[in-house]
Structure formats: structure tokens, C-alpha cells
Amino acid sequence: MVYCGKKTPLAACVALSFGLAIPSFAAPRQMENLSRGLVASNVGKGILVSWRLLGSDAPNTEFNLYRDGTKIATIAGNGATNYLDASGKATSKYTVAAVVGGKEGAQSGLSFVFDKSANSDGKNIPYATLKLDRPGDLKMPDGSSCSYTSNDMSVGDLDGDGELELVVKWDPSNQKDNSQSGYTGNVYIDGYKMNGKKLWRIDLGKNIRAGAHYTQFMVYDLDGDGIAEVAMKTSDGTIDGTGKAIGDKSKDYRTKTGTIMSGNEFLTVFNGKTGAAITTIDYVPGRNVTKNWGDNYGNRSERMLAAIAYLDGVHPSLVMMRGYYTYAYAVAYDFDGKQLKQRWYHKSETRGQGIFGEGNHNVSVGDINGDGKDEIVFGSAALKSDGTLLYRTGLGHGDALHLSDMDPDRPGLESWDVHEEKSAAYTDDFRGPDGKIIWGTKQPNPGVDNGRGLAADIDADHRGFEMWSSAGDGVKNVKGQKISGSKPSVNFRIYFDGDLQDELLDGAIDKWSTKDKKANRYFTYGNVNKSTTNNGTKKNPSLVADLFGDWREELILRSGSDASMITIFGTPVTTDYRVYTLMHDPHYRVSIAWQNVAYNQPPHLGYYLPDAVKNLKQPSIYLAGDGTTPVVIDPVIVDPVIPEIKHDMTKESFVDASAPAEGKGTFEDTNEGWKEKGYYNFDNDAASFATWKVTAKEDAKTTVSIVFANGGNDARDMNLSVNGGDAVSVSLPSTGSWTTWQEVQVPVNIVKGENTLKLSSTTENGGPNVDGFYFGVPGVTLSSAEGTTALATGVQNFARGGYAEIEIYNMSGRIVGTIAKFVAAGESAVDLSQEPLPKGSYLVRIKIDGKYISKGIFKK
Numbered sequence: 001m002v003y004c005g006k007k008t009p010l011a012a013c014v015a016l017s018f019g020l021a022i023p024s025f026a027a028p029r030q031m032e033n034l035s036r037g038l039v040a041s042n043v044g045k046g047i048l049v050s051w052r053l054l055g056s057d058a059p060n061t062e063f064n065l066y067r068d069g070t071k072i073a074t075i076a077g078n079g080a081t082n083y084l085d086a087s088g089k090a091t092s093k094y095t096v097a098a099v100v101g102g103k104e105g106a107q108s109g110l111s112f113v114f115d116k117s118a119n120s121d122g123k124n125i126p127y128a129t130l131k132l133d134r135p136g137d138l139k140m141p142d143g144s145s146c147s148y149t150s151n152d153m154s155v156g157d158l159d160g161d162g163e164l165e166l167v168v169k170w171d172p173s174n175q176k177d178n179s180q181s182g183y184t185g186n187v188y189i190d191g192y193k194m195n196g197k198k199l200w201r202i203d204l205g206k207n208i209r210a211g212a213h214y215t216q217f218m219v220y221d222l223d224g225d226g227i228a229e230v231a232m233k234t235s236d237g238t239i240d241g242t243g244k245a246i247g248d249k250s251k252d253y254r255t256k257t258g259t260i261m262s263g264n265e266f267l268t269v270f271n272g273k274t275g276a277a278i279t280t281i282d283y284v285p286g287r288n289v290t291k292n293w294g295d296n297y298g299n300r301s302e303r304m305l306a307a308i309a310y311l312d313g314v315h316p317s318l319v320m321m322r323g324y325y326t327y328a329y330a331v332a333y334d335f336d337g338k339q340l341k342q343r344w345y346h347k348s349e350t351r352g353q354g355i356f357g358e359g360n361h362n363v364s365v366g367d368i369n370g371d372g373k374d375e376i377v378f379g380s381a382a383l384k385s386d387g388t389l390l391y392r393t394g395l396g397h398g399d400a401l402h403l404s405d406m407d408p409d410r411p412g413l414e415s416w417d418v419h420e421e422k423s424a425a426y427t428d429d430f431r432g433p434d435g436k437i438i439w440g441t442k443q444p445n446p447g448v449d450n451g452r453g454l455a456a457d458i459d460a461d462h463r464g465f466e467m468w469s470s471a472g473d474g475v476k477n478v479k480g481q482k483i484s485g486s487k488p489s490v491n492f493r494i495y496f497d498g499d500l501q502d503e504l505l506d507g508a509i510d511k512w513s514t515k516d517k518k519a520n521r522y523f524t525y526g527n528v529n530k531s532t533t534n535n536g537t538k539k540n541p542s543l544v545a546d547l548f549g550d551w552r553e554e555l556i557l558r559s560g561s562d563a564s565m566i567t568i569f570g571t572p573v574t575t576d577y578r579v580y581t582l583m584h585d586p587h588y589r590v591s592i593a594w595q596n597v598a599y600n601q602p603p604h605l606g607y608y609l610p611d612a613v614k615n616l617k618q619p620s621i622y623l624a625g626d627g628t629t630p631v632v633i634d635p636v637i638v639d640p641v642i643p644e645i646k647h648d649m650t651k652e653s654f655v656d657a658s659a660p661a662e663g664k665g666t667f668e669d670t671n672e673g674w675k676e677k678g679y680y681n682f683d684n685d686a687a688s689f690a691t692w693k694v695t696a697k698e699d700a701k702t703t704v705s706i707v708f709a710n711g712g713n714d715a716r717d718m719n720l721s722v723n724g725g726d727a728v729s730v731s732l733p734s735t736g737s738w739t740t741w742q743e744v745q746v747p748v749n750i751v752k753g754e755n756t757l758k759l760s761s762t763t764e765n766g767g768p769n770v771d772g773f774y775f776g777v778p779g780v781t782l783s784s785a786e787g788t789t790a791l792a793t794g795v796q797n798f799a800r801g802g803y804a805e806i807e808i809y810n811m812s813g814r815i816v817g818t819i820a821k822f823v824a825a826g827e828s829a830v831d832l833s834q835e836p837l838p839k840g841s842y843l844v845r846i847k848i849d850g851k852y853i854s855k856g857i858f859k860k
Contacts, residue, residue, distance in 0.1 A: 035162035044124030047088030055584030156228030200241030200275025226625020241275015324359020344387035391435025396421035422447030439480035488519035498575035663690030682767030711738035
């Protein structure tokens with residue numbers, strides 16, 4: 001599949017699609033239509049001016065810089081997009097214009113000004129302060145009260161003006177970890193302009209608990225209209241940015257211990273400009289998806305993760321996750337500006353399989369294998385772009401996770417992961433895109449809980465990243481070679497000075513000395529406004545991101561002396577390197593989106609920076625809202641490769657689905673590939689459904705695999721319920737054709753005797769074609785219909801089980817049905833009660849165990 005912008009000549013686009021093979025294919029991805037982001041910084045010895053090289057610019061674009069209407073510099077096509085104006089003043093007004101083909105374009109004015117500077121550690125660090133609208137104290141039902149400080153932050157273009165706005169989460173002083181009881185205050189989410197003007201406030205209400213693991217807010221332009229949305233978990237009583245309540249605001253689901261273990265759970269997408277709720281759906285899965293989380297107070301069930309991922313390689317999708325210590329779930333959605341549509345639903349509910357127990361307190365996203373689509377690194381396991389399992393390492397839960405092109409001489413992206421599991425083979429591991437461990441620190445005996453780990457390119461003597469962890473042995477390079485026994489701080493990284501290496505962030509900014517192989521203090525930010533970090537010993541900044549100016553990152557911290565104040569710090573020095581704005585690197589941009597999730601991790605690039613500056617290449621993107629939405633051209637259609645699933649019918653049962661007891665659809669046998677009689681074709685209607693009556697020999701907690709074909713372009717997801725219980729959403733994606741059959745497995749509980757299965761459509765397209773069901777236990781059969789009887793075979797006991805090949809003839813001698821049914825050892829009958837035959841007489845010929853049996857039957 002080839003994607004081209006509308007402005008790309010069609011002939012050129014088609015030619016590209018048949019061009020030479022390349023190591024990986026990257027379609028243009030939707031990115032924000034940002035301004036130049038011109039910023040002026042007071043650095044004590046003049047004004048440092050810098051601006052963005054946008055992803056839409058040619059790599060060799062020239063620039064003219066103006067002060068107060070007078071041109072003061074021309075930046076050549078290989079020059080860095082910054083300039084130190086020694087004659088500049090705090091009152092100076094700057095503009096910058098791109099020069100393309102000798103012609104100067106429109107001038108862009110200032111987006112932000114660092115109007116202050118602080119002398120700290122021998123440097124003049126530029127900064128600016130913003131006063132925010134701090135929420136008032138709240139009183140709890142037990143008489144206690146809480147106050148508020150700003151916590152995690154994110155950014156997006158909330159109003160479509162090309163500037164990034166700030167989204168701020170306010171946490172109460174009584175916020176709790178999931179393992180702790182006690183009431184918590186409401187969580188508030190605010191939107192602000194970068195001048196401190198508040199745009200809106202969302203009050204998540206009393207039914208959303210406060211803490212690092214409950215509210216993961218995603219700020220991203222999900223529908224490509226040029227304005228970012230804000231998506232998060234909500235509940236009854238959430239108040240949107242316009243003052244309207246979601247659900248029933250009178251509901252209070254808090255227990256006497258302050259936990260929330262019941263009640264409605266929603267997922268809401270809010271308008272970035274107004275804070276108004278656009279759409280609200282049930283949060284999937286709900287906490288009651290299983291009763292086997294492993295505790296009864298929400299420590300496992302209430303742990304949420306979230307991310308943005310380009311699952312189709314072009315457009316951003318929203319991914320919401322629940323659980324990671326044991327049961328683990330991930331659900332992907334696409335947003336069309338009005339509604340959320342489920343793309344897929346991954347469930348890992350069996351120990352030792354899928355992502356069960358493999359999740360971290362964080363998540364990362366990137367095209368790790370070069371297929372042009374994003375994968376989701378869940379911790380010790382990863383999911384493909386279609387929601388199926390990519391790999392599972394078995395190393396279990398962890399606290400820190402990093403994903404980037406850490407070893408530029410290896411294909412794909414590498415992961416650095418640290419592990420809490422004391423029984424894991426490694427305390428930390430360096431991992432390839434296929435999940436194979438390249439090297440790691442072996443777990444000692446007894447094992448340790450490794451709580452911290454960082455990967456960053458800090459040492460210019462060694463190609464690629466360096467990595468280290470709390471339990472590891474010093475700093476190592478990508479080959480696993482120890483380069484220093486002096487471990488630096490282990491929390492965050494940042495591009496802050498002018499070279500190509502990372503600086504370190506953990507209570508202060510440190511700089512690694514390549515010569516001395518140790519870290520030295522660069523800037524003590526606590527000296528300015530008593531700036532401090534969040535989340536206790538985690539020492540997380542509110543945000544690290546390339547907010548404006550050239551590619552260096554800004555740092556946002558809250559004030560320890562004034563809870564309504566935040567401070568934004570910028571680089572104090574020039575750089576000689578030309579780099580595209582980091583916000584137009586899709587890997588980095590989604591890193592900014594998930595940075596606020598749970599135990600915050602630093603963002604990384606999707607490429608190796610020292611290599612990129614040697615041969616600067618324009619990123620493969622298109623800009624949201626500018627009319628260049630990609631045109632999709634399919635020069636070659638490749639049938640999907642469907643993995644064969646083998647079934648052991650001595651341990652399983654197959655039930656044909658072609659003739660349900662009740663339904664809104666029809667029996668068909670026109671599309672080949674079905675197993676027994678045919679299949680059930682659901683009506684193309686959101687109200688379509690079908691129920692089947694099946695009989696089980698014993699109570700069983702098992703699985704059912706739905707065999708289906710979906711030749712449409714879109715998923716035809718359905719809800720499955722058993723015996724009238726809670727419905728479970730089942731993702732039934734396109735299989736590419738109506739003759740391509742796939743299976744999706746769902747855990748179910750069945751009882752001895754008769755059971756009722758019901759599939760109900762959730763889309764206007766209705767359901768797919770359903771061939772049948774594989775149950776994970778033997779002896780499950782379709783219940784006999786009233787007025788019919790099973791066909792006696794005439795053999796008292798089969799010596800051994802096997803398939804019965806059955807041919808049914810009408811009285812004219814024409815074959816009207818062929819069936820394959822498994823008959824267990826000792827059985828003496830084959831149930832034909834649900835055959836879709838008209839009333840009348842038939843001759844049945846059965847071959848089983850090498851013997852032929854012929855019988856006449858009458859269908860009533």
C-alpha cells in the first residue's frame with residue numbers, strides 16, 4: 001500500500017510504488033501543522049533566538065532573521081536554526097522568514113519569550129513563569145481535606161493556531177497508590193495557552209480516584225482536523241469544560257475505605273478548544289471483566305495505561321489499556337471527529353500466554369520492525385499493529401522502559417527494560433525488535449526488585465546509546481561492555497545543551513563527561529522558584545518536550561513555594577547542528593503523548609541523532625488540517641497470510657453455527673471453506689444477533705474460538721454473552737475475503753447441561769459470517785431441537801474416537817449434505833438434529849473407523 005499527498009503527482013506516486021526495495025516503508029504520517037515556534041531567550045549576554053525547521057521544509061532551507069524590522073542575519077541551508085544576538089534587548093521584536101528558491105516567504109513572529117535568566121552553576125539559564133488557576137481545597141466524607149499541586153502535563157495544538165497549548169493535571173495532596181485505601185480528592189484537567197490563559201477545566205469528579213495509575217490523559221489530534229482532542233477515562237459525575245455533567249452526577253461509588261470498585265466507567269473524548277465532551281462510551285474492559293484479578297481492592301484491576309499509535313501507518317489511533325500484573329487488556333480506537341470506533345481488542349487472560357503479567361508501569365510505541373506501522377511495547381511483551389502478540393519474553397512486570405534506535409548498526413528499534421520480578425532471568429535486558437534478548441544483567445540469587453533504569457546517548461566515545469540500572473553493574477554500551485563503574489542518575493534524559501548527546505535529569509540537570517566517564521552538575525533548577533519534580537522519589541518533571549525554538553527540549557517544573565506557579569526552562573547556549581523539530585518525528589511525538597502515563601518515562605527519537613545530522617532527511621509526514629490528507633493507492637493486492645490453528649479434537653469440541661436456535665440472519669453455504677454444513681450470515685444491521693443452544697457434559701471454565709469470515713473493509717465486532725451473563729466485546733476484523741476463515745478465542749464459563757450463546761452486532765454492518773465454535777473441552781454439542789431425533793449409527797460402541805464422514809441423500813439419490821463430525825470413543829449415535837433439511841425421508845451414509853454404515857431417517 002502506497003500513500004501519497006494530494007499535492008504529489010500521481011505518476012510520481014505510482015512510480016515510487018514500483019521502485020527499488022528499501023529496508024523499511026514509512027508512509028507519510030499525520031503531524032501537527034506547527035508555526036515556526038520562534039523563541040527569544042534572555043541568556044545574560046544577549047538574546048538567543050531560535051526557531052523550528054519544520055518537517056514540511058526542505059533540509060537545506062535558508063532563513064532570514066529580523067530584529068525590529070531590520071535583517072540581522074541570514075542562515076545558510078546547512079546552518080543551525082538559532083542565532084545569538086549580542087545586541088538584542090528584552091524589548092526587541094524578532095521575526096524569521098524561510099527563503100526558498102531565492103524568494104523570501106512570510107515572516108513569522110515570536111511564539112514565546114524566556115524573559116528571565118538565572119545564574120546557576122556558572123550558566124545563565126533562561127526561564128519564564130506561568131501562574132495557573134489552582135483548584136481550591138476539598139473536604140472528604142471522613143472530614144479530612146486536601147489541597148492541590150500541578151502534576152503531569154502534556155501539549156497539543158488545542159485551538160488550531162499552530163502553537164502548542166498546555167494540558168495540566170491537578171493532583172490532590174491525598175492521592176493514593178492503588179495498594180492504599182483512603183479517600184482522594186477530585187482530579188482536574190486544565191487547558192492553558194502558553195501565556196497562562198486558562199481555556200477550560202474538566203473535573204473528573206468523585207468517581208475517579210486520584211493517583212499515578214488511574215488517569216492517563218492523551219492529548220492528540222485524533223481526527224486530523226488540526227485541533228487536538230483530549231481523551232481519558234471518566235465516570236458518572238465528570239464535568240466537562242463547558243460545565244455539563246457526564247452520566248449521573250448524583251452517583252457516588254466510593255466505598256467506606258475510599259476505594260472505587262463498582263459503578264459506570266466511561267471513555268470520553270473532549271474538544272481541545274472548549275473542553276466539551278464530544279463522545280462518551282463504556283470503558284472497555286470494565287473492572288468486572290474477570291473476578292480473578294488477584295485482589296479485591298483494586299490494586300490490579302484499576303491500573304490503566306494509554307498511548308497513541310499509528311496502527312495503519314498514517315493516522316493516529318487511541319490505545320487504552322487495563323491491567324498488567326496478571327490479566328491484561330488493550331483496546332484500540334479510531335476517532336472520526338464524532339465517534340470512537342473500536343479497531344481491535346486484545347485480551348490476555350491465561351497465565352504464561354500473551355501479555356498476561358508482562359506489563360510495566362509504563363508503555364512505549366514505535367515502528368520497531370520497520371513495517372511502517374507502530375507496535376506497542378507493553379513491557380516484557382509487545383503487540384503488533386493489529387493487536388495480536390508480537391513477542392513475549394516471560395520476564396514479567398517492570399518499572400522502567402525505553403525504546404529507540406539505540407544501536408544504529410542493528411535493524412529496527414531496541415528496548416531497554418528493567419524488571420521487578422525477582423524470579424526473572426534478568427534484572428534488566430537490552431532487547432531487539434523480535435523480542436530476543438541481546439544482553440542483560442543476570443538476576444542474582446536471591447533475586448532483586450530493580451526499580452530504575454535509563455537508556456540515553458551520553459558518551460561520544462561509543463556509538464549508540466548507553467544504558468544502566470539501579471541493580472546493574474555500571475554503565476554499559478550497546479554491546480554490553482562496561483564503560484564506567486560510576487553510575488549517573490537514573491530517571492530522565494533531556495537535550496538541553498548544544499551537542500548531540502543527552503543530558504540527565506534527576507533533581508538537577510547533569511552532564512556526562514566523555515573524558516572522565518562520570519556525570520557533573522550542569523544546572524541546579526531548585527535554585528529558581530524552588531522548582532521541584534513530581535511523584536516522590538520518581539522525581540518526574542511535569543514535562544520534557546521540544547515545545548518551541550530549535551530541536552533542544554524545554555523543561556517544565558512546578559514551584560515548591562507557590563503551588564499555582566510553574567517554570568519553563570530553555571537552553572542557555574547555541575548549537576551548531578541543524579535538526580528538524582523533534583515534534584515532527586512521529587516516534588518522538590507519540591512519546592510526548594504517553595509521557596504522563598503512570599511512572600513517567602522520558603521521550604526518545606525514532607532515529608539515531610548523530611547519524612541523522614550527517615545526512616539530514618525530510619521526515620515522511622503530512623500536516624493535519626492543511627488539505628494534504630494522503631490518497632491511498634493499492635498497486636498490488638496481497639492476500640493476508642492466515643496462521644493455521646491446529647485443534648486436537650480428543651480435547652476439544654466443534655459446534656456448527658449455521659443453524660442457530662434464533663437469530664436475525666440466514667443460513668448460507670455459498671462461500672467455500674466452512675467446516676460442516678455451511679455458515680450463518682448475519683443481517684447487515686446493528687440489531688442482528690443469533691443464539692445457539694449447546695449442551696455440555698460438565699461445568700467448565702474454558703475457551704470458545706469463533707470461526708468467522710469477514711470480507712468487508714471494516715471490523716464487524718460483536719458482543720458475546722453466555723447464559724445471559726455480562727457481554728464481552730469480541731474484535732472480528734476484516735479477513736480479506738469471505739472465503740478466508742479466521743478464529744478469535746474468548747474465555748467462557750459453561751455449565752453442565754444446556755447453555756445459551758448469544759452473539760449481538762455492535763456495528764451497522766452487522767456481524768461477519770460465522771462457521772462454528774471450537775470449545776476447549778470435549779463433549780460440547782448442539783442441543784437437540786424439539787421434534788427431531790439423533791441418528792443411531794447401528795454400531796454399539798466405536799473402538800476409538802474419530803471423524804464421521806457423513807453423506808445425506810434425498811429420495812432422488814442426490815447428495816443434499818456432507819458433514820464431518822467427531823464421534824468420541826464409546827459413542828453410538830451421531831446427532832443430526834440441527835441439520836438444515838426440509839421435512840422428509842433421507843438416506844444417510846456414514847464412514848467412521850474404516851467402516852461404512854447406511855441408515856434411513858425421517859426429518860419431522
